[in-house]
Amino acid sequence: MDQMLQKMVGSERISMMDGFSGYNQVRIDPEDVLNTTLTTLWGTFAYIRMPFGLMNVGATFQRAMDFC
Template identity: 35%
Template structure:
């Protein structure tokens, strides 16, 4: 039997349902697909942004950091996000 390296990791799952219910939705209309294609048609280079790391680059406003507070079982203290966490109502619109 091959030995496996066991890595201990903590996965944090924060329930933002109450915060999302009290937050008003930012709505931004999607641009017309034809306009996007026409705008890119005459360029020599087309680049795509890596969306996986995009959320972690949006800073949470200092006055709103306390709204992202959570605590982990077995850990001492509370934690706050200073960058945009996933699952917030307006994360997609802000991104």
């Protein structure tokens, strides 16, 4: 975070990204969707986008940002 802020010093423009929206845009590999399945009184559901709280979500999100 400190490095990012140092790089922004003196910049005319900065970009603001909403981390919540960013996480929810990363697709889960179709083979891994079943690993996110949960069952409730209202049915069985599985994530198709990366939610907060899964193991390695932070590292996966960072790799996606580095790739862009």
